[in-house]
Amino acid sequence: MSVLTAGVDEAGRGPLAGAVFAAAVILDPAKPIAGLADSKVLSEARRDALAILIKRDALAWCVASASVDEIDQLNILQATMLAMSRAVDGLSVRPGLAQIDGNRVPRLLSVPGEAIVKGDAKVAAISAASILAKTARDAELVALDVLHPQYGFARHKGYPTAEHLAAIEAHGVLGAHRKSFGPVKSWLARQQGMLF
Secondary structure (H helix, E strand, O other): OOOOEEEEEEEOOOOOEOOEEEEEEEOOOOOOOOOOOOHHHOOHHHHHHHHHHHHHHOOEEEEEEEOHHHHHHHOHHHHHHHHHHHHHHOOOOOOOEEEEEOOOOOOOOOOOEEEEOOHHHHOHHHHHHHHHHHHHHHHHHHHHHHHOHHHOHHHHOOOOOHHHHHHHHHHOOOOOEOOOOHHHHHHHHHHHHHHO
16 A cells, blocks of 8 residues: 655745745545646646645645744744644644655654655645645735735735835834844834834
8 A cells, every 4th residue: 555645835934924834735646636836836816726626635635834923933944844744743644754845854743754855846745735835825914914904915925025125114013024034123123223
């Protein structure tokens, strides 16, 4: 009997705001999903459509995250690894192997792991995980945009675009911002300087 393999990927390491998300997916060989690819090369509409199919047809899937506070306490790499471990632990079916996109296997992983560089373009289950992680993170940023429309989160998804940096200058730092990230940290330091 072949080993059940979960594909694992993350979304949201680079942005200045929001949690980092990870997903783990065990695909069903009897229900292949056409069109799986690295989420970054797919249109938003295609990702959304594929996410529905993945959730319907996969043997198991789980989306997990690590919070802004965890990112600031641990650093983004460790928080990403934590989110990946949580995604694998949250699967309703336990895999025999987790294939992780990138060059590192999370230390806390509860099953054997294998790192695959550019795995999201090579392994269907990792592509599926990248799509679920990305659509979940985008949904969080769209929700944040409803609460704070002046920041433009629905457009830039928290990445350090000119629009986002200008919004931080104009409106300040939110609880959803990662305080350990350069542009946010330097804005806070300048505010601190003005207080003294």
